[in-house]
Amino acid sequence: MKKIIAALVVLAGLAAAGILADQAVERERDYHRLIDHGDDALSRGQTFVAIEAYSGAIALKRGSMLAYLKRGEAHQRRGDTPEMLAAALRDLRTAAALDPGSTRTLEKLGDVNVQLRRFANAAENYEAYIRLDDHSAEIFYKLGLASRGDGRLTRAISALQQAVTINPNFHEAHYLLGLCLKDREQLAEARAAFDRAIALSPAFIPAREELAELYRLQNRTRDELEQLNALFALDPAKPERLIAVGLAHLRAANRELAVVTLGRAAELFPETPGVYAALGQVWLEAAEDSGDASDLRKALEALEPIATQTTATSETMGHFGRALMLAGEHARAEIVLRQASQRFPTDPDVLPHLATVAQRLGHLDEARQALVRYAVLVDEDREKASHAVWIADLSMKLNDAVSAAAWYEKSEALGTTDASVVVRLADAQAKAGKLDEARATVERALEKDPADAAARALARRLQAR
Incomplete structure (x- = not known):
């Protein structure tokens, strides 16, 4: 009898084990089905469906690094809010804890931290990746990006130099290296990096924009114009490209070419206020230089229709105010310049002109306030000493x-x-x-x-x- 009972117990155990094995197989099958369903949904951009599927997989297999990684990636893809990115961060941290050697998880952690502007944390994630695998140019690039965001330019430059060593044709890395070098005021090296980026990808607009700005800062107008013309050729639908060419001609003291270029811009983009603002600036500077009444009339004709719009920039309103001053309409000029000084973002150059006309009209306190504000806004003021004297003289008149x-x-x-x-x-x-x-x-x-x-x-x- 005892033998029969023992046999029955063994059979029951075997049956239970079989049932448990079947359940385990079924759970594994369901787990993989949910992972596949999530992958399919994510490939079709259905992030919510993917998150639900991966959540089901996690419920079946709590220790699955893959499920947490994939749900974290889905949260990141859906990352239209800080809360969603925070959810991505939680899942990716769990995945990293489950498998510290997963470079894919470390990269995604860095990417999410960059999106959250936690650049120091992102750099730590990318450095952890590099300790496991130091052969990825893209990760060195991302480390450079995060380091620049964190203000650590030395580390950023080192990482980007490593990126272009691994992949010399990585034009985005050359571009970012140029930005870091420019931040360090190593302008010759920055120019070389931008040149290399353009050589690798001639249609890469950001590098050409930076190179043009670099040449502008160095007063190399001919080189600046070369880049600006190339930008217009690459991006002819944007009126600001041609406007930039016209204003560069003006800085080069080639007023005729500036007028011709901006006239062409007016024909191509007749509804763009910026074209007429630039034309008004050209004629205003001509009038200030020559005192020619016809130049002043052209400046007023170009500026007044756009400077009186609610969308007018502070700079455009400032130019119109200067033209009114030149025309002797001081009371109206003061009103326009005051409005320009209150328009955000404010063009600091408006403020000394406001001070001039306000003082002329006997509004000494307003003149002083404008100059004090200018001193606060502008660090590199070549006339800082004379402006300080001007403020002091006004203060004396104000007792x-x-x-x-x-x-x-x-x-x-x-x-x-x-x-x-x-x-x-x-x-x-x-x-x-x-x-x-x-x-x-x-x-x-x-x-x-x-x-x-x-x-x-x-x-x-x-x-x-």
Whole structure:
């Protein structure tokens, strides 16, 4: 009897094992079916369906790196919100934990971190990939991209140099290397990188744009024009390409070619305001140089219809304001220039012109505010010292001796050598109640020019106090 019972137990165990084996086979079959279904949905752009399928696969097989990886990739493909990208990041981190040696997972983690602008994290992911496999030019390129985003230019340049060593024909890597070198102000090396990118891919527009900008910064107008003309040939449907050519001719002091080029742009793109803004700029500069009334009339005719539109840029409105100043319409010029200074993004060059016309009309505080704002916005102002003196003079007229003294001192620190400025500084210090400082300053003025009448008169007044 015992033998019979034992046999029955064995048979039951075998049956249970068979059932479990069948269930395991069925679960494995369902798992692969869901993975295939997700792949098929993803290939047709049905990311939601793919995510559901991969989620089902994960439910069947919690330890599946592949299912988490694929669901993470589907979340990334659907990544139209930060939440979706965060979900991708969670799945990819799980996949990486399940298989730390998966380079595909590390790459995808880096890609998602780049999309989330977590550049330092992305760089770590790409570096982890490279520690496993250092033969991929694309990963070195991505490391360069992430490193530049993180502000680590040395690492970016090194990675990109490695990318172009592995694949010398990788034109995007040469381009990005040029950007990094330009960021480092290594302009000759940057130009060589852009040239190489263009040599490899002559129709690669971003490299030509950067090269044209580089030549503009170096005042190499002929070379700039070569690139701008090439850009127009590659991209003839964009009016800004031809406008750029016209304005480059203007910078090269070739006004006739600028007018011809922009006239052609007006024929090709008659509905584009930027064409007329550029033409107005050409005629305005001609009028400012020559004082010719016909040039000024052409400038006003070109600028007024577009500068008065709600879509007008700050720069265009500024040009119109300057033309009105030249025409003697100062009150209207002040209104236009004030509006231009309030239009975002603001063209900083508008502000000194606003200061000029506001001062002419007796609006001294507005003139001073415009100049102070200009000083804040523009770091590389060649006239920074003279602008500081201008602000100080306006402050004195506004009976603000404390501010005046500060701005006169700033002008001195910026290299002003005019002895009269030192005298004005002493006067401002005296009116601000800083008599000892004023006496010391006027002594400096007299050391520069013992015969300076204003300094001598101020010195006498200070001695009497």
